[in-house]
Amino acid sequence: MSEDPETAQARMFLAELEYYAERLVRRRSQWRDDKPNQAIEVELAQVHQQIRNLHQRFPGLRQTSG
Numbered sequence: 083m084s085e086d087p088e089t090a091q092a093r094m095f096l097a098e099l100e101y102y103a104e105r106l107v108r109r110r111s112q113w114r115d116d117k118p119n120q121a122i123e124v125e126l127a128q129v130h131q132q133i134r135n136l137h138q139r140f141p142g143l144r145q146t147s148g
Contacts, residue, residue, distance in 0.1 A: 092140045096133065103129045 085093070106126045113119065137144045 089140055089142065092136055093143055096136050096140075096143055099129055099133050099136070103133070 103126060106122055106129065110119070110122050110126065
């Protein structure tokens with residue numbers, strides 16, 4: 083059984099968002115004074131919200147995302 087195109091696209095987008103979130107977390111951890119840049123925090127929150135939205139719209143993605 084093949085995956086419908088919309089779900090396949092959502093799966094690819096989810097993988098990209100998760101990768102980008104990891105990069106933001108690494109960048110945030112590189113701040114020497116332990117005061118992360120507010121812009122990074124805002125962007126990370128937005129990315130996490132987009133990930134939650136994808137999981138809500140495509141519940142099957144939750145089973146395969148890492």
